[in-house]
Amino acid sequence: MPAVAPAEALGLEPEEWSSRLEAWALPRYRGQQVFRALHQERLEVWSDLRQLPLDARERLAADFPLHRPRIARRIASADGTIRYLLSLADGEQIEAVYLPDEVFDAAGAPLRRRTTFCISSQAGCAVNCQFCMTATLGLRRSLTAGEIVAQVLCLLGEHGLCPGRGLDRVNLVFMGMGEPFLNYDNVVRAIRVLTRPEGAALAPRRITVSTAGIVEKIRRWGREEFPRGRPNLAISLNASSDEQRQRLMPLHRGQGGLEALLAAARELPLGPREYVTFEYVLLAGVNDQLGDADRVLARLGGLRAKVNLIAWNAGGSLPFAAPERESVLAFQRRLIAGGIATYIRRPRGRDIYAACGQLAKS
Ligand code: SF4
Structure with missing residues (x-):
C-alpha cells in the first residue's frame, strides 16, 4: 500500500x-x-x-483535522459545464470541472443523464506541455490523497449526488491540473478510497487517469493491484514522431522515445473488450496533417488502441492555432481507415476556458 x-x-x-x-x-x-x-x-x-x-x-x-475544500468561484458555461476554483486548507487553489451530458436515442429522446467530473491531482503542473495553459503555472505542489478525495466529495455534494448511492453513472477523469503519474501514490490511494463500497463507491471502469506518458509509471500502473477493478488509462500521444513530441512535450526527452512509450502501452493488461486509449491534441499545421495520421497508424500497429482526437482549445498567448474542422475529420477518417477506433472529443466549456488544456486558475 x-x-x-x-x-x-x-x-x-x-x-x-x-x-x-x-x-x-x-x-x-x-x-x-x-x-x-x-x-x-x-x-x-x-x-x-x-x-x-x-x-x-x-x-x-x-x-486528524478535517479539511474540506472551499468553493472559491463557480463559472458556468452556456453548455452546462461549470468550472470550479477550489481553495485548499493552506490557501493553495486548484480547478475542477463539472460536465453534464444527456444521452439521446436515435429518435432524439433523452435516454439517460451522465455526469463527468474532471479533477486535479496537483496544483499547477511541472510537465510543461507547450500547448497547455496549466503548464504556464509551473508546479506549486502535489495534492495529498485526502485532498483528491475531498475534491471529489465536494463536487458530488455540490451536485446533490450521494456517495454510495446511484453513482454508477458518474465518470471521474484525472485530466484537470497536474500530471497524475507525478503524484502516483496519492492518486492510486485516492482511487482505492473513492471506489470503496462503504464510501463514495465510484465504479472503477468509470474512472480515467490521463498521463502525459511517464514510461516507468505506465509499467507500474499495469502491475498495480486494484481490488475493485483497474480504472482506465489514457496516454497523451499528441505527436507522430519523437522529434515532434519532444518539441510539444519536453517530458518526452530521456524516456526512450515513442518506442519505449508504446512498448509500455503494449504491456498493459487488457480485458477482452478493453483498449489502450490515446489522446491526441490536434494543433493546426503542427501535428494535424495526413502524414501525421499515417505515422500514428504505423506506430500503433498491432496495439489494441483507441484514439480520442481533441481539436486544440485556444489558450491565452500560446503560439498555436485550432485546426480546421475539415482537417480534424480527415485525420479521423485516415485513422479509422487504418483500423483504429477514433473519436473526436466534443469541446466543452470553451467559453469559460474550462476545456482541455485551458485550466490555469483565472
Ligand atoms: S497537458 Fe497535463 S501534463 Fe501537460 S502541462 Fe498540461 S496539465 Fe501538465
Whole structure:
C-alpha cells in the first residue's frame, strides 16, 4: 500500500481506520463507522460522530483535522459545464470541472443523464506541455490523497449526488491540473478510497487517469493491484514522431522515445473488450496533417488502441492555432481507415476556458 501523509483523515481506508482505532483500545468495527461517516455522511466535525466515546472524538479532532475544500468561484458555461476554483486548507487553489451530458436515442429522446467530473491531482503542473495553459503555472505542489478525495466529495455534494448511492453513472477523469503519474501514490490511494463500497463507491471502469506518458509509471500502473477493478488509462500521444513530441512535450526527452512509450502501452493488461486509449491534441499545421495520421497508424500497429482526437482549445498567448474542422475529420477518417477506433472529443466549456488544456486558475 502506498504511503499516506500523517493525519490524512480522508485518505485512509476502513481497515487502516480499524487498526488506528484498535491501537486506542476501540473495537475494529469502529473503523467502518468512521469511514462511512466521513465519506457517506459528509462528517464536518468529529464532535458530531456521536457513536464514538467523547475521548475518542477529542483525540480524532486533535490528530486528524478535517479539511474540506472551499468553493472559491463557480463559472458556468452556456453548455452546462461549470468550472470550479477550489481553495485548499493552506490557501493553495486548484480547478475542477463539472460536465453534464444527456444521452439521446436515435429518435432524439433523452435516454439517460451522465455526469463527468474532471479533477486535479496537483496544483499547477511541472510537465510543461507547450500547448497547455496549466503548464504556464509551473508546479506549486502535489495534492495529498485526502485532498483528491475531498475534491471529489465536494463536487458530488455540490451536485446533490450521494456517495454510495446511484453513482454508477458518474465518470471521474484525472485530466484537470497536474500530471497524475507525478503524484502516483496519492492518486492510486485516492482511487482505492473513492471506489470503496462503504464510501463514495465510484465504479472503477468509470474512472480515467490521463498521463502525459511517464514510461516507468505506465509499467507500474499495469502491475498495480486494484481490488475493485483497474480504472482506465489514457496516454497523451499528441505527436507522430519523437522529434515532434519532444518539441510539444519536453517530458518526452530521456524516456526512450515513442518506442519505449508504446512498448509500455503494449504491456498493459487488457480485458477482452478493453483498449489502450490515446489522446491526441490536434494543433493546426503542427501535428494535424495526413502524414501525421499515417505515422500514428504505423506506430500503433498491432496495439489494441483507441484514439480520442481533441481539436486544440485556444489558450491565452500560446503560439498555436485550432485546426480546421475539415482537417480534424480527415485525420479521423485516415485513422479509422487504418483500423483504429477514433473519436473526436466534443469541446466543452470553451467559453469559460474550462476545456482541455485551458485550466490555469483565472
Ligand atoms: S497537458 Fe497535463 S501534463 Fe501537460 S502541462 Fe498540461 S496539465 Fe501538465
